[in-house]
Amino acid sequence: MEPILSINHLTKKFGHLTAVKDLSFSINKGNVYGILGPNGSGKSTTLGIVLNVVNETSGDFKWFNGTVSTHNALKKVGAIIERPNFYPYMTAAQNLKLVCKIKGVDYSKIDEKLEVVNLLDRKNHKFSTYSLGMKQRLAIASALLNDPEILILDEPTNGLDPQGIHQIRQIIKDIASEGTTILLASHLLDEVEKVCSHVVVLRKGEKLYSGRVDEMISSHGFFELKCENEDALIAYLKSNPDFGTLKVENQLITVFLNEPMEAVTFNKLMFEKGIVLSHLVKRKESLEEQFLQLTDKL
Protein backbone atom coordinates (compact mmCIF):
# COMPACT_ATOMS: atom_id res chain seq x y z
CA MET A 1 0.00 0.00 0.00
CA GLU A 2 1.11 3.47 -0.82
CA PRO A 3 1.91 5.54 2.29
CA ILE A 4 0.67 9.13 2.22
CA LEU A 5 2.00 10.23 5.57
CA SER A 6 4.43 8.53 7.88
CA ILE A 7 5.24 9.82 11.34
CA ASN A 8 8.39 8.62 13.09
CA HIS A 9 9.08 9.05 16.79
CA LEU A 10 7.44 12.46 16.89
CA THR A 11 7.73 14.36 20.17
CA LYS A 12 6.46 17.81 21.08
CA LYS A 13 7.09 19.55 24.36
CA PHE A 14 5.48 22.78 25.52
CA GLY A 15 7.80 23.68 28.36
CA HIS A 16 7.42 20.89 30.92
CA LEU A 17 4.32 19.50 29.31
CA THR A 18 4.82 16.75 26.77
CA ALA A 19 1.92 17.04 24.33
CA VAL A 20 3.05 14.30 21.97
CA LYS A 21 5.37 11.53 23.09
CA ASP A 22 7.37 9.37 20.69
CA LEU A 23 4.47 8.93 18.30
CA SER A 24 4.77 6.78 15.19
CA PHE A 25 2.13 5.70 12.71
CA SER A 26 1.49 5.86 9.01
CA ILE A 27 -1.45 6.70 6.82
CA ASN A 28 -2.03 4.64 3.70
CA LYS A 29 -3.91 5.57 0.60
CA GLY A 30 -7.60 4.82 0.38
CA ASN A 31 -8.40 4.25 4.06
CA VAL A 32 -10.44 6.38 6.40
CA TYR A 33 -8.55 6.98 9.62
CA GLY A 34 -9.77 8.28 12.92
CA ILE A 35 -7.54 9.79 15.56
CA LEU A 36 -9.22 9.23 18.90
CA GLY A 37 -8.34 10.63 22.23
CA PRO A 38 -9.79 12.57 25.12
CA ASN A 39 -9.39 16.36 25.15
CA GLY A 40 -5.74 17.31 25.53
CA SER A 41 -4.39 13.99 24.30
CA GLY A 42 -2.29 15.58 21.57
CA LYS A 43 -4.56 15.09 18.54
CA SER A 44 -4.50 18.70 17.39
CA THR A 45 -0.82 19.12 18.19
CA THR A 46 0.03 16.11 16.04
CA LEU A 47 -2.03 17.47 13.16
CA GLY A 48 -0.50 20.93 13.72
CA ILE A 49 2.97 19.46 13.32
CA VAL A 50 2.28 17.64 10.07
CA LEU A 51 0.46 20.72 8.77
CA ASN A 52 3.51 22.94 9.24
CA VAL A 53 2.09 25.24 11.94
CA VAL A 54 3.66 23.66 15.03
CA ASN A 55 7.37 22.86 15.25
CA GLU A 56 8.30 19.39 16.44
CA THR A 57 10.73 19.00 19.36
CA SER A 58 12.18 15.80 17.94
CA GLY A 59 11.33 13.09 15.45
CA ASP A 60 10.13 13.66 11.93
CA PHE A 61 7.33 13.07 9.47
CA LYS A 62 7.24 12.46 5.74
CA TRP A 63 4.54 13.37 3.26
CA PHE A 64 4.33 11.18 0.15
CA ASN A 65 7.54 9.27 0.99
CA GLY A 66 9.46 12.51 1.54
CA THR A 67 9.72 13.28 -2.17
CA VAL A 68 8.41 16.85 -1.81
CA SER A 69 8.92 19.64 0.74
CA THR A 70 6.25 19.98 3.42
CA HIS A 71 4.64 23.14 2.06
CA ASN A 72 4.43 21.72 -1.46
CA ALA A 73 2.99 18.49 -0.09
CA LEU A 74 0.32 20.52 1.70
CA LYS A 75 -0.87 21.79 -1.67
CA LYS A 76 -2.06 18.23 -2.30
CA VAL A 77 -3.70 18.03 1.12
CA GLY A 78 -6.99 19.48 2.24
CA ALA A 79 -7.25 20.33 5.91
CA ILE A 80 -9.56 22.06 8.32
CA ILE A 81 -8.63 22.52 11.91
CA GLU A 82 -10.80 23.38 14.90
CA ARG A 83 -12.65 26.40 13.59
CA PRO A 84 -12.87 27.86 10.10
CA ASN A 85 -10.35 30.62 9.45
CA PHE A 86 -11.12 33.00 6.62
CA TYR A 87 -10.88 36.71 5.90
CA PRO A 88 -14.14 38.11 7.33
CA TYR A 89 -14.28 41.05 4.91
CA MET A 90 -14.06 38.87 1.79
CA THR A 91 -16.93 36.95 0.23
CA ALA A 92 -16.88 33.16 0.07
CA ALA A 93 -15.81 33.25 -3.56
CA GLN A 94 -13.02 35.74 -2.87
CA ASN A 95 -11.76 33.66 0.05
CA LEU A 96 -11.67 30.56 -2.11
CA LYS A 97 -9.94 32.49 -4.87
CA LEU A 98 -7.17 33.31 -2.43
CA VAL A 99 -6.82 29.64 -1.54
CA CYS A 100 -6.67 28.84 -5.28
CA LYS A 101 -3.81 31.30 -5.62
CA ILE A 102 -1.93 29.66 -2.76
CA LYS A 103 -2.50 26.11 -3.93
CA GLY A 104 -2.14 26.88 -7.62
CA VAL A 105 -5.61 25.62 -8.50
CA ASP A 106 -7.81 26.79 -11.35
CA TYR A 107 -10.59 29.25 -10.38
CA SER A 108 -13.22 27.08 -12.09
CA LYS A 109 -13.08 24.76 -9.08
CA ILE A 110 -14.63 27.42 -6.83
CA ASP A 111 -18.22 27.05 -8.06
CA GLU A 112 -17.89 23.29 -8.33
CA LYS A 113 -16.89 22.89 -4.69
CA LEU A 114 -19.36 25.46 -3.39
CA GLU A 115 -22.00 23.34 -5.07
CA VAL A 116 -20.79 20.25 -3.20
CA VAL A 117 -21.32 21.93 0.19
CA ASN A 118 -24.51 23.65 -0.92
CA LEU A 119 -23.28 27.23 -0.63
CA LEU A 120 -23.41 28.31 -4.25
CA ASP A 121 -26.32 30.72 -3.73
CA ARG A 122 -24.39 32.49 -0.95
CA LYS A 123 -21.07 32.74 -2.78
CA ASN A 124 -21.10 36.52 -3.02
CA HIS A 125 -21.95 37.10 0.62
CA LYS A 126 -19.28 38.20 3.07
CA PHE A 127 -17.79 35.48 5.24
CA SER A 128 -18.62 37.50 8.37
CA THR A 129 -22.34 37.10 7.65
CA TYR A 130 -22.15 33.28 7.68
CA SER A 131 -23.48 31.04 10.44
CA LEU A 132 -21.08 28.59 12.08
CA GLY A 133 -22.47 25.68 10.08
CA MET A 134 -21.99 27.59 6.82
CA LYS A 135 -18.49 28.62 7.83
CA GLN A 136 -17.63 25.01 8.50
CA ARG A 137 -19.07 23.95 5.14
CA LEU A 138 -17.07 26.69 3.42
CA ALA A 139 -13.97 25.33 5.17
CA ILE A 140 -14.72 21.92 3.69
CA ALA A 141 -15.20 23.45 0.24
CA SER A 142 -11.85 25.18 0.66
CA ALA A 143 -10.17 21.93 1.71
CA LEU A 144 -11.62 20.17 -1.33
CA LEU A 145 -10.57 22.82 -3.86
CA ASN A 146 -7.45 20.97 -4.96
CA ASP A 147 -9.16 17.54 -5.08
CA PRO A 148 -6.84 16.50 -2.26
CA GLU A 149 -5.16 13.13 -1.96
CA ILE A 150 -5.94 13.24 1.72
CA LEU A 151 -8.48 15.23 3.67
CA ILE A 152 -7.64 16.09 7.27
CA LEU A 153 -10.50 17.07 9.55
CA ASP A 154 -10.01 18.13 13.14
CA GLU A 155 -13.25 18.09 15.14
CA PRO A 156 -15.34 19.03 12.08
CA THR A 157 -18.67 18.97 13.92
CA ASN A 158 -17.58 20.83 17.05
CA GLY A 159 -20.13 23.40 18.12
CA LEU A 160 -22.63 22.65 15.36
CA ASP A 161 -26.35 22.05 15.80
CA PRO A 162 -27.82 18.61 14.95
CA GLN A 163 -28.68 19.63 11.37
CA GLY A 164 -25.19 21.01 10.88
CA ILE A 165 -23.62 17.85 12.28
CA HIS A 166 -25.76 15.73 10.01
CA GLN A 167 -24.87 17.81 6.92
CA ILE A 168 -21.14 17.66 7.65
CA ARG A 169 -21.25 13.89 8.28
CA GLN A 170 -23.12 13.36 5.05
CA ILE A 171 -20.50 15.35 3.15
CA ILE A 172 -17.71 13.35 4.81
CA LYS A 173 -19.39 10.07 3.93
CA ASP A 174 -19.83 11.16 0.32
CA ILE A 175 -16.20 12.11 0.07
CA ALA A 176 -15.10 8.85 1.68
CA SER A 177 -17.21 6.85 -0.74
CA GLU A 178 -15.31 8.41 -3.64
CA GLY A 179 -12.12 6.82 -2.33
CA THR A 180 -10.43 9.89 -0.85
CA THR A 181 -8.16 9.14 2.08
CA ILE A 182 -9.49 10.83 5.20
CA LEU A 183 -7.91 11.50 8.57
CA LEU A 184 -10.52 12.47 11.12
CA ALA A 185 -9.63 13.64 14.61
CA SER A 186 -12.46 13.57 17.07
CA HIS A 187 -13.49 12.70 20.56
CA LEU A 188 -17.00 11.89 19.35
CA LEU A 189 -16.80 8.12 19.04
CA ASP A 190 -20.00 7.42 17.19
CA GLU A 191 -18.76 9.85 14.55
CA VAL A 192 -15.56 7.87 14.09
CA GLU A 193 -17.33 4.53 14.32
CA LYS A 194 -19.65 5.50 11.50
CA VAL A 195 -17.02 6.50 8.96
CA CYS A 196 -13.59 5.15 9.89
CA SER A 197 -11.98 1.87 8.99
CA HIS A 198 -8.78 2.45 10.97
CA VAL A 199 -8.08 4.23 14.23
CA VAL A 200 -5.16 5.68 16.14
CA VAL A 201 -5.90 6.04 19.82
CA LEU A 202 -3.95 8.60 21.80
CA ARG A 203 -3.83 9.30 25.50
CA LYS A 204 -1.64 11.99 27.05
CA GLY A 205 0.39 12.18 23.86
CA GLU A 206 1.10 8.47 23.69
CA LYS A 207 -0.17 6.00 21.16
CA LEU A 208 -2.31 3.26 22.72
CA TYR A 209 -3.43 1.59 19.54
CA SER A 210 -3.27 1.91 15.82
CA GLY A 211 -4.90 -0.41 13.36
CA ARG A 212 -8.31 -1.54 12.20
CA VAL A 213 -11.34 -0.47 14.18
CA ASP A 214 -12.66 -4.00 14.61
CA GLU A 215 -9.33 -5.31 15.90
CA MET A 216 -8.93 -2.60 18.47
CA ILE A 217 -8.99 -4.88 21.51
CA SER A 218 -8.35 -8.58 21.45
CA SER A 219 -11.84 -9.46 22.54
CA HIS A 220 -14.15 -12.22 21.42
CA GLY A 221 -17.17 -10.29 22.57
CA PHE A 222 -19.57 -11.18 25.40
CA PHE A 223 -22.90 -12.83 26.13
CA GLU A 224 -25.82 -11.19 27.85
CA LEU A 225 -27.85 -13.88 29.56
CA LYS A 226 -31.00 -14.32 31.62
CA CYS A 227 -32.36 -17.52 33.09
CA GLU A 228 -34.57 -18.88 35.86
CA ASN A 229 -31.87 -20.94 37.49
CA GLU A 230 -29.27 -18.24 37.95
CA ASP A 231 -27.06 -19.94 40.53
CA ALA A 232 -26.50 -23.02 38.38
CA LEU A 233 -25.61 -20.87 35.40
CA ILE A 234 -23.16 -18.73 37.35
CA ALA A 235 -21.55 -21.78 38.92
CA TYR A 236 -21.08 -23.37 35.49
CA LEU A 237 -19.68 -20.19 33.88
CA LYS A 238 -17.17 -19.81 36.73
CA SER A 239 -15.98 -23.40 36.36
CA ASN A 240 -15.44 -23.21 32.58
CA PRO A 241 -12.08 -21.62 31.55
CA ASP A 242 -13.59 -20.42 28.23
CA PHE A 243 -15.36 -17.66 30.12
CA GLY A 244 -13.73 -14.68 31.81
CA THR A 245 -15.11 -11.76 33.75
CA LEU A 246 -18.66 -12.12 34.95
CA LYS A 247 -21.08 -9.37 35.94
CA VAL A 248 -24.60 -9.57 37.32
CA GLU A 249 -26.82 -6.55 37.02
CA ASN A 250 -30.62 -6.59 37.48
CA GLN A 251 -30.77 -10.33 36.77
CA LEU A 252 -28.82 -9.72 33.56
CA ILE A 253 -25.65 -11.77 33.51
CA THR A 254 -22.83 -10.45 31.36
CA VAL A 255 -19.96 -12.81 30.71
CA PHE A 256 -16.88 -12.13 28.57
CA LEU A 257 -15.40 -14.77 26.34
CA ASN A 258 -11.80 -15.95 26.58
CA GLU A 259 -12.16 -18.10 23.49
CA PRO A 260 -14.30 -17.50 20.40
CA MET A 261 -17.71 -19.08 20.72
CA GLU A 262 -20.92 -18.77 18.73
CA ALA A 263 -24.28 -18.14 20.35
CA VAL A 264 -25.66 -21.34 18.84
CA THR A 265 -22.88 -23.44 20.36
CA PHE A 266 -23.41 -21.82 23.71
CA ASN A 267 -27.15 -22.31 23.67
CA LYS A 268 -26.71 -25.98 22.83
CA LEU A 269 -24.16 -26.38 25.60
CA MET A 270 -26.51 -24.82 28.14
CA PHE A 271 -29.36 -27.04 27.07
CA GLU A 272 -27.17 -30.10 27.50
CA LYS A 273 -26.36 -28.93 31.02
CA GLY A 274 -30.07 -28.60 31.75
CA ILE A 275 -30.03 -24.82 31.96
CA VAL A 276 -32.77 -23.09 29.99
CA LEU A 277 -32.04 -19.51 28.97
CA SER A 278 -34.75 -16.93 28.69
CA HIS A 279 -32.45 -14.35 27.13
CA LEU A 280 -29.29 -14.75 25.03
CA VAL A 281 -27.49 -12.03 23.10
CA LYS A 282 -23.96 -12.10 21.77
CA ARG A 283 -22.38 -8.68 21.42
CA LYS A 284 -19.07 -7.04 20.69
CA GLU A 285 -18.00 -3.96 22.57
CA SER A 286 -19.01 -0.73 20.89
CA LEU A 287 -16.19 1.61 19.95
CA GLU A 288 -17.03 3.66 23.00
CA GLU A 289 -16.64 0.71 25.35
CA GLN A 290 -13.44 -0.39 23.63
CA PHE A 291 -12.09 3.13 23.78
CA LEU A 292 -12.87 3.56 27.46
CA GLN A 293 -11.36 0.18 28.18
CA LEU A 294 -8.17 1.17 26.34
CA THR A 295 -7.79 4.64 27.82
CA ASP A 296 -8.56 3.51 31.37
CA LYS A 297 -6.03 0.72 31.30
CA LEU A 298 -3.04 2.90 32.13
Place this chain on the structure above:
Amino acid sequence: MLRLLNLELQKLLLNRTSKILIFVSFVLPFTVLILSSIKINFFGFFTLELGELGIFNFPIIWHITTFFASQFKFFFAIVVVSMIGNEYSNKTLKQNLIDGLSKKEFILSKFYTILFFSLVATLLIAIASFFIGLYYSSYTEASIIIRETNFLVAYFVKLIGFFSLCLFFGMLVKRSAFALAFLFILYILEWIIFGLISWQVNMDIAGKIQNFFPLKSMYNLIDQPFQRVMMTKFPDKADLMYDYGVHWYEIAIVLCWTAIFIFLSYRLLKKRDL
Protein backbone atom coordinates in the same frame (compact mmCIF):
# COMPACT_ATOMS: atom_id res chain seq x y z
CA MET B 1 7.28 36.74 -6.91
CA LEU B 2 4.24 37.99 -8.82
CA ARG B 3 2.12 35.23 -7.31
CA LEU B 4 3.07 36.30 -3.77
CA LEU B 5 2.54 39.99 -4.52
CA ASN B 6 -0.81 39.21 -6.13
CA LEU B 7 -1.83 37.23 -3.05
CA GLU B 8 -1.08 40.07 -0.68
CA LEU B 9 -2.66 42.72 -2.89
CA GLN B 10 -5.92 40.78 -2.86
CA LYS B 11 -5.83 40.68 0.94
CA LEU B 12 -5.18 44.41 1.14
CA LEU B 13 -7.36 45.84 -1.59
CA LEU B 14 -10.50 43.96 -0.59
CA ASN B 15 -10.24 45.32 2.94
CA ARG B 16 -11.96 48.68 3.14
CA THR B 17 -9.85 50.10 5.98
CA SER B 18 -6.53 49.33 4.39
CA LYS B 19 -7.81 50.50 1.02
CA ILE B 20 -8.67 53.89 2.50
CA LEU B 21 -5.35 54.12 4.32
CA ILE B 22 -3.40 53.24 1.18
CA PHE B 23 -5.38 55.81 -0.75
CA VAL B 24 -4.73 58.45 1.90
CA SER B 25 -1.03 57.66 2.12
CA PHE B 26 -0.70 58.26 -1.61
CA VAL B 27 -3.13 61.05 -2.15
CA LEU B 28 -2.44 63.22 0.87
CA PRO B 29 1.22 64.05 0.15
CA PHE B 30 0.17 64.62 -3.44
CA THR B 31 -2.56 67.06 -2.57
CA VAL B 32 -0.29 68.95 -0.21
CA LEU B 33 2.34 69.12 -2.89
CA ILE B 34 -0.04 70.39 -5.53
CA LEU B 35 -1.80 72.83 -3.21
CA SER B 36 1.52 74.30 -2.16
CA SER B 37 2.55 74.71 -5.77
CA ILE B 38 -0.44 76.81 -6.77
CA LYS B 39 -0.75 80.48 -6.16
CA ILE B 40 -3.04 81.15 -3.19
CA ASN B 41 -4.75 84.52 -3.05
CA PHE B 42 -5.86 85.52 0.46
CA PHE B 43 -8.96 87.60 -0.37
CA GLY B 44 -6.92 90.17 -2.20
CA PHE B 45 -4.79 91.10 0.86
CA PHE B 46 -1.74 89.21 -0.23
CA THR B 47 -0.82 86.26 -2.36
CA LEU B 48 1.11 83.31 -1.10
CA GLU B 49 3.13 81.52 -3.69
CA LEU B 50 5.64 79.07 -2.31
CA GLY B 51 7.12 78.71 -5.77
CA GLU B 52 8.43 82.23 -5.46
CA LEU B 53 10.67 81.17 -2.59
CA GLY B 54 12.67 79.07 -5.02
CA ILE B 55 11.91 75.80 -3.27
CA PHE B 56 10.59 74.32 -6.50
CA ASN B 57 13.80 74.96 -8.35
CA PHE B 58 15.83 72.06 -9.64
CA PRO B 59 17.70 70.47 -7.97
CA ILE B 60 16.48 71.50 -4.51
CA ILE B 61 12.92 70.38 -5.29
CA TRP B 62 13.99 66.71 -5.05
CA HIS B 63 15.14 67.36 -1.53
CA ILE B 64 12.03 69.31 -0.49
CA THR B 65 9.39 66.99 -1.93
CA THR B 66 10.95 63.75 -0.71
CA PHE B 67 11.44 65.21 2.76
CA PHE B 68 7.81 66.29 3.09
CA ALA B 69 6.38 63.24 1.40
CA SER B 70 8.24 60.97 3.82
CA GLN B 71 6.33 62.55 6.70
CA PHE B 72 3.23 60.82 5.37
CA LYS B 73 4.76 57.35 5.59
CA PHE B 74 2.92 56.77 8.86
CA PHE B 75 -0.36 56.04 7.08
CA PHE B 76 1.09 53.16 5.17
CA ALA B 77 2.91 52.04 8.31
CA ILE B 78 -0.53 51.43 9.85
CA VAL B 79 -1.40 49.30 6.84
CA VAL B 80 1.79 47.27 7.19
CA VAL B 81 1.27 46.69 10.89
CA SER B 82 -2.38 45.76 10.48
CA MET B 83 -1.70 43.36 7.62
CA ILE B 84 0.26 41.29 10.13
CA GLY B 85 -2.09 41.92 13.05
CA ASN B 86 -5.13 40.85 11.03
CA GLU B 87 -3.50 37.62 9.91
CA TYR B 88 -2.98 36.72 13.54
CA SER B 89 -6.37 37.82 14.84
CA ASN B 90 -8.28 36.10 12.01
CA LYS B 91 -5.96 33.08 12.34
CA THR B 92 -5.61 33.23 8.58
CA LEU B 93 -1.84 33.01 8.93
CA LYS B 94 -2.36 29.49 10.25
CA GLN B 95 -4.79 28.73 7.43
CA ASN B 96 -2.40 30.10 4.78
CA LEU B 97 0.35 27.78 6.04
CA ILE B 98 -2.01 24.80 6.09
CA ASP B 99 -3.10 25.61 2.55
CA GLY B 100 0.49 25.22 1.46
CA LEU B 101 2.18 28.59 1.74
CA SER B 102 5.62 28.26 3.32
CA LYS B 103 6.64 30.54 6.17
CA LYS B 104 9.31 32.01 3.93
CA GLU B 105 6.76 32.76 1.22
CA PHE B 106 4.49 34.39 3.77
CA ILE B 107 7.18 36.86 4.89
CA LEU B 108 8.27 37.40 1.29
CA SER B 109 4.73 38.22 0.18
CA LYS B 110 4.62 40.94 2.84
CA PHE B 111 8.06 42.20 1.89
CA TYR B 112 7.26 42.30 -1.82
CA THR B 113 4.19 44.35 -1.01
CA ILE B 114 6.34 46.79 0.92
CA LEU B 115 8.73 46.98 -2.03
CA PHE B 116 5.85 47.47 -4.42
CA PHE B 117 4.19 50.29 -2.50
CA SER B 118 7.50 52.01 -1.79
CA LEU B 119 8.27 51.89 -5.48
CA VAL B 120 4.88 53.28 -6.46
CA ALA B 121 5.20 56.06 -3.86
CA THR B 122 8.66 56.94 -5.14
CA LEU B 123 7.54 57.00 -8.77
CA LEU B 124 4.55 59.20 -7.98
CA ILE B 125 6.69 61.69 -6.10
CA ALA B 126 9.26 61.64 -8.87
CA ILE B 127 6.68 62.39 -11.55
CA ALA B 128 4.93 65.09 -9.52
CA SER B 129 8.18 66.79 -8.56
CA PHE B 130 9.38 66.64 -12.12
CA PHE B 131 6.37 68.48 -13.52
CA ILE B 132 6.13 71.02 -10.74
CA GLY B 133 9.84 71.61 -11.17
CA LEU B 134 9.48 72.07 -14.90
CA TYR B 135 6.79 74.65 -14.27
CA TYR B 136 8.53 76.69 -11.59
CA SER B 137 12.23 76.09 -11.91
CA SER B 138 14.44 78.78 -13.26
CA TYR B 139 16.84 76.14 -14.57
CA THR B 140 15.60 73.33 -16.74
CA GLU B 141 18.82 71.97 -18.20
CA ALA B 142 18.88 68.18 -18.12
CA SER B 143 22.12 68.09 -16.15
CA ILE B 144 20.63 70.24 -13.39
CA ILE B 145 17.37 68.28 -13.33
CA ILE B 146 19.18 64.98 -12.92
CA ARG B 147 21.43 66.33 -10.19
CA GLU B 148 20.32 65.23 -6.71
CA THR B 149 17.80 62.72 -7.98
CA ASN B 150 19.59 60.46 -5.50
CA PHE B 151 17.10 61.90 -2.99
CA LEU B 152 14.56 59.67 -4.72
CA VAL B 153 16.76 56.65 -4.05
CA ALA B 154 17.06 57.78 -0.43
CA TYR B 155 13.29 58.17 -0.22
CA PHE B 156 12.75 54.67 -1.60
CA VAL B 157 15.24 53.12 0.81
CA LYS B 158 13.80 55.10 3.69
CA LEU B 159 10.31 53.78 3.04
CA ILE B 160 11.50 50.19 2.70
CA GLY B 161 13.52 50.43 5.89
CA PHE B 162 10.72 51.98 7.90
CA PHE B 163 8.04 49.55 6.69
CA SER B 164 10.34 46.59 7.31
CA LEU B 165 10.70 47.81 10.88
CA CYS B 166 6.88 47.97 11.12
CA LEU B 167 6.66 44.45 9.68
CA PHE B 168 9.06 43.19 12.32
CA PHE B 169 7.19 44.86 15.17
CA GLY B 170 3.94 43.48 13.78
CA MET B 171 5.38 39.96 13.77
CA LEU B 172 6.84 40.47 17.23
CA VAL B 173 3.72 41.62 19.10
CA LYS B 174 1.01 40.25 16.73
CA ARG B 175 -1.28 43.20 17.42
CA SER B 176 -1.41 46.35 15.34
CA ALA B 177 -1.90 48.88 18.12
CA PHE B 178 0.89 47.49 20.26
CA ALA B 179 3.23 47.41 17.28
CA LEU B 180 2.66 51.12 16.67
CA ALA B 181 3.29 51.77 20.37
CA PHE B 182 6.56 49.88 20.02
CA LEU B 183 7.60 52.29 17.25
CA PHE B 184 7.09 55.17 19.62
CA ILE B 185 8.95 53.37 22.42
CA LEU B 186 11.86 52.71 20.07
CA TYR B 187 11.95 56.40 19.19
CA ILE B 188 12.15 57.37 22.87
CA LEU B 189 14.65 54.61 23.57
CA GLU B 190 16.99 55.87 20.87
CA TRP B 191 17.00 59.31 22.47
CA ILE B 192 17.49 57.90 25.97
CA ILE B 193 20.52 55.90 24.81
CA PHE B 194 21.79 58.98 23.01
CA GLY B 195 21.36 60.95 26.25
CA LEU B 196 23.11 58.29 28.33
CA ILE B 197 26.11 58.08 26.02
CA SER B 198 26.50 61.83 25.75
CA TRP B 199 26.30 62.06 29.52
CA GLN B 200 28.83 59.27 30.10
CA VAL B 201 31.18 59.99 27.19
CA ASN B 202 30.45 63.05 25.07
CA MET B 203 27.92 64.36 22.65
CA ASP B 204 30.13 63.96 19.61
CA ILE B 205 30.56 60.21 20.00
CA ALA B 206 26.94 59.81 21.09
CA GLY B 207 25.82 61.50 17.88
CA LYS B 208 28.00 59.21 15.79
CA ILE B 209 26.67 56.10 17.51
CA GLN B 210 23.11 57.38 17.21
CA ASN B 211 23.51 57.49 13.44
CA PHE B 212 23.52 53.69 13.50
CA PHE B 213 20.20 53.38 15.33
CA PRO B 214 17.31 52.21 13.15
CA LEU B 215 15.02 55.24 13.30
CA LYS B 216 17.80 57.81 13.33
CA SER B 217 19.58 56.19 10.40
CA MET B 218 16.34 56.32 8.41
CA TYR B 219 15.85 59.96 9.33
CA ASN B 220 19.43 60.73 8.29
CA LEU B 221 18.80 59.63 4.71
CA ILE B 222 16.96 62.85 3.95
CA ASP B 223 18.13 65.72 6.20
CA GLN B 224 15.81 68.60 6.93
CA PRO B 225 15.81 71.08 4.06
CA PHE B 226 14.93 74.28 6.00
CA GLN B 227 18.50 75.24 6.69
CA ARG B 228 19.31 74.68 3.06
CA VAL B 229 16.50 76.98 1.94
CA MET B 230 17.87 79.60 4.33
CA MET B 231 21.31 79.12 2.85
CA THR B 232 20.05 79.92 -0.60
CA LYS B 233 18.61 83.15 0.78
CA PHE B 234 21.67 84.15 2.78
CA PRO B 235 24.65 82.65 0.96
CA ASP B 236 27.14 84.60 3.10
CA LYS B 237 26.16 82.96 6.39
CA ALA B 238 28.79 80.23 6.58
CA ASP B 239 27.59 78.91 9.96
CA LEU B 240 24.41 77.66 8.31
CA MET B 241 26.47 75.20 6.28
CA TYR B 242 25.66 71.55 6.91
CA ASP B 243 25.95 68.27 5.12
CA TYR B 244 22.57 67.56 3.57
CA GLY B 245 23.67 65.14 0.87
CA VAL B 246 22.69 61.50 0.54
CA HIS B 247 25.65 59.27 1.31
CA TRP B 248 26.20 55.66 0.32
CA TYR B 249 26.94 54.67 3.92
CA GLU B 250 23.62 56.11 5.09
CA ILE B 251 21.86 53.95 2.51
CA ALA B 252 24.01 50.97 3.47
CA ILE B 253 23.08 51.27 7.16
CA VAL B 254 19.36 51.38 6.41
CA LEU B 255 19.61 48.46 3.97
CA CYS B 256 21.41 46.50 6.69
CA TRP B 257 18.59 47.20 9.11
CA THR B 258 16.05 46.19 6.47
CA ALA B 259 17.80 42.86 5.98
CA ILE B 260 17.98 42.35 9.74
CA PHE B 261 14.29 43.13 10.27
CA ILE B 262 13.11 40.85 7.48
CA PHE B 263 15.38 38.05 8.63
CA LEU B 264 14.25 38.42 12.25
CA SER B 265 10.60 38.41 11.17
CA TYR B 266 11.22 35.15 9.34
CA ARG B 267 13.06 33.65 12.32
CA LEU B 268 10.23 34.64 14.65
CA LEU B 269 7.63 33.01 12.43
CA LYS B 270 9.73 29.88 11.95
CA LYS B 271 10.27 29.38 15.67
CA ARG B 272 6.71 30.13 16.65
CA ASP B 273 3.96 27.56 17.21
CA LEU B 274 0.73 28.89 15.82
